[in-house]
Ligand code: ADP
Ligand code: MG
């Protein structure tokens with residue numbers, strides 16, 4: 001095994017082995033030249049995996065390879081680690097296959113010790129810089145490699161500042177820094193019972209171990225869980241010559257994006273800090289300046305940076321997110337990666353990249369994260385609303401959010417569990433807060449900037465976020481925010497606008513972004529990208545909709561028909577419930593028919609509304625599916641009610657007794673596996689007859705004939721569908737409508753048996769629609785209503801499953817059943833139309849699978865229609 005690669009040996013295609021950072025640093029070295037990228041080497045992710053497997057022991061041969069690579073680096077740079085004359089210093093940087101911002105550890109300025117600090121001072125003729133680097137190293141090394149609390153160091157700095165009567169870190173002189181170094185060493189000793197290691201080789205060994213170990217740290221694990229990054233990837237370690245942004249006024253560090261990372265507008269953006277190392281920019285400790293100001297400060301380096309951003313974007317064919325350092329006017333690139341971006345920037349970039357000739361349409365489509373597109377449909381502040389702005393920060397992730405103020409991730413999670421809307425408010429955030437990001441409607445910080453932790457993470461999640469709202473004085477101890485004269489406490493109302501950075505205490509109405517004129521450019525880009533997706537995709541996209549309003553919304557978003565109309569909702573409405581109840585309670589078939597006759601015109605109206613909304617497009621209507629007791633009161637409640645009525649001898653006691661009796665009679669131990677679906681149709685054909693009459697009469701009432709597809713749920717046996725089909729056709733004949741020509745009859749495939757005998761079932765079905773929710777329940781024997789809150793999280797933690805099978809289709813199991821049914825169904829009936837209407841119809845990963853399985857269309861909830869259009873296109877590319 002080869003455990004170590006020099007940067008000159010790597011490339012961007014080696015990210016699995018070298019991690020994203022290592023692979024891209026290597027790539028940049030080739031593309032931009034060795035002068036632009038400090039030299040170094042990468043210890044592979046495989047080494048990390050081997051280290052973890054062997055209980056924190058470095059694999060055989062790794063130490064030797066590191067020593068050899070270090071020797072080459074020393075030769076290349078002409079400097080040596082720990083030297084008392086112009087010493088080499090290195091950074092030891094983590095870098096996983098996928099970026100995990102701030103979750104893994106990095107140590108800067110390694111190689112500082114009592115000897116090399118003098119060497120550095122001599123070589124740079126800058127005592128202050130040398131001692132500042134030494135104290136930074138002690139601080140980072142102690143924290144990262146020995147777990148000494150960062151607060152302890154901060155406290156020591158505060159003490160020394162107070163001692164010397166200065167305000168800022170940058171005001172500490174050499175003498176003060178020397179004192180600080182002594183204090184830090186004492187801290188190290190106190191916490192570890194060991195002397196701080198002076199030997200740079202030992203420092204390096206410990207730092208590499210610390211980076212490996214950070215992979216298995218709690219916050220990294222939590223981040224991987226949320227972002228679904230496998231635990232067994234491991235991180236690479238990059239050892240790189242240091243360049244210094246803290247050498248004075250012509251030095252600095254920053255982050256730069258090749259385009260605006262929030263709006264996607266085609267101008268570079270970013271933040272920088274003069275006389276600082278990179279950690280200062282991202283930590284939020286100092287407030288960074290806008291990259292545009294760098295033009296005046298260091299015009300040459302600025303121009304070079306702009307050129308490099310262009311070059312990198314061309315080279316990678318995607319928006320880039322970079323880190324750079326300027327050392328005495330000389331620009332160095334330290335990192336580049338494809339930029340994480342909110343949906344608005346994603347569509348804007350995709351469209352512009354094609355316009356600019358940077359990418360082909362198909363390539364551009366692949367740069368869009370389909371799942372994120374909902375953000376374009378999320379609510380924003382009503383543009384017409386008047387509200388008092390109490391603070392303005394950096395608009396870090398778009399969308400409007402409002403709710404009660406909470407100050408900790410824990411409180412956010414607890415409040416969300418109670419169904420309360422909250423905004424998480426903190427001075428800044430770190431990896432430990434990520435759980436709270438999910439629970440909160442929005443994130444607000446007083447520190448940081450565009451690239452701070454809160455901004456990056458919120459953007460990735462599509463949670464609205466405002467950072468750097470510096471007018472807010474946030475006191476975590478007293479749980480309050482002071483702004484001007486006002487004090488805002490925990491539980492008080494707050495609203496944030498992640499699109500423009502505003503904060504208010506007014507209850508601003510949230511609206512659809514489509515109504516915001518500032519959104520025009522983005523919506524245009526969105527339309528264009530969706531249009532390309534439609535050209536490319538093979539899968540049709542329909543919607544699951546039960547009401548004309550939903551159907552219209554979905555149609556606006558591009559739905560090509562209704563793939564599933566559930567009719568049970570039509571019986572739930574208040575004016576229908578008593579009629580429905582009467583029907584269920586009827587003792588005889590005739591009495592039932594009478595009750596149903598009253599429901600018929602209402603149901604016909606429902607269908608007319610749907611046909612109208614979907615004019616010209618197919619509408620699949622599922623006949624009644626749920627067990628009848630769902631339309632009756634909950635049994636224990638009813639029993640208690642009757643008990644009371646008996647004592648009080650209520651007037652309606654008789655009626656209640658009958659209701660109780662019926663409810664008891666029809667309730668079942670396992671209703672999901674009980675009398676439902678076509679079993680109802682077979683036991684009570686009059687219900688389905690009424691529904692079919694209503695559908696057909698509604699069809700006849702339209703000016704333009706619709707395309708109803710009548711769907712029989714929960715079929716197991718071919719004789720079930722045979723009987724139900726006869727029923728439909730008989731009523732069709734009565735209504736003077738003809739099969740195929742005027743309507744079709746199909747079935748839902750949602751039971752494993754149906755998949756196995758799909759060839760037999762297909763003889764009586766014009767179409768199949770896979771009900772993957774029930775199919776997942778019945779194939780896995782998982783109750784959907786129970787598993788998510790009970791064992792599925794544990795199963796994910798224990799790596800039994802990667803994600804919930806109700807979210808992404810279980811490809812080897814349930815997916816195989818789908819493939820089987822599609823295959824044998826088409827074998828017996830080549831023109832069989834195949835669709836899917838479970839929740840999976842809106843999940844990009846599942847959509848890719850359905851594309852490959854050869855289905856004709858997916859059907860999903862209205863708001864996921866754009867996601868499905870893009871995902872279906874991506875599946876076809
Ligand atoms: P993260 O993954 O948390 O961004 P990095 O390894 O990128 O960690 O390091 C964080 C910052 O440290 C970089 O953005 C850069 O500013 C600084 N840094 C890392 N390596 C070097 C180096 N060789 N020279 C100067 N600064 C460095
Ligand atoms: Mg970085």
Ligand code: MG
Nearest residue numbers: 713750771774
């Ligand atoms: Mg079902």
